[in-house]
Amino acid sequence: MIHRCFLSQNACLLVRAFTTYVRPLLEYNSATWSPSLKRDIQHIEQVQRRFTKRLRGFHDYSYAERLQLLNLDLLEMCRLKFDLILCYKIIFGIVRVNRDEFFEFTLSQTRGHPSKLYKRFTSCSVRSSFLVKESWNRLPVDTVDFSSLAKCNRSIDTVKTSFCW
Numbered sequence: 001m002i003h004r005c006f007l008s009q010n011a012c013l014l015v016r017a018f019t020t021y022v023r024p025l026l027e028y029n030s031a032t033w034s035p036s037l038k039r040d041i042q043h044i045e046q047v048q049r050r051f052t053k054r055l056r057g058f059h060d061y062s063y064a065e066r067l068q069l070l071n072l073d074l075l076e077m078c079r080l081k082f083d084l085i086l087c088y089k090i091i092f093g094i095v096r097v098n099r100d101e102f103f104e105f106t107l108s109q110t111r112g113h114p115s116k117l118y119k120r121f122t123s124c125s126v127r128s129s130f131l132v133k134e135s136w137n138r139l140p141v142d143t144v145d146f147s148s149l150a151k152c153n154r155s156i157d158t159v160k161t162s163f164c165w
Helices: 011-021 023-027 038-053 065-070 075-091 135-139 149-162
Strands: 103-106 118-119
Touching: 011 023, 011 038, 023 038, 023 075, 038 065, 075 135, 075 149
Parallel strands: none
Antiparallel strands: 103 118
16 A cells, blocks of 8 residues: 555655554554464565565565665564563563563573563463563573663664574
């Protein structure tokens, strides 16, 4: 629709329209529903893949190159970042939920950062896949700053480019 609605072929303008109108729909409520099946992840990513391929001058580039040239992230990385930020908010009490219903929290100093999460056993499939605990536990202790939400957000941005999720 964006390609049909805008007369301009300026890639910067079209990407801004895409990130304003389409990406919020794709990222909506990603903390409670984040696809775990590969085919679902690919279907969601296909929307951005098709959009970037139709931009003038970007057809011959690979998807990774198009994302880099347009300064966009994979939608999967955006969902992961939202999940990690929500984990931070739950752990440090910014969001008022009973964190014991979703995970166990320990302050161990053995390996990695001191804010490790452990999955509680549950028979509900929705609750067992809620939030990305493994990615939270693999955050590098020397890079991620847990002292404030803004610092944690910035450090997750730097980690996501260099850390293999």
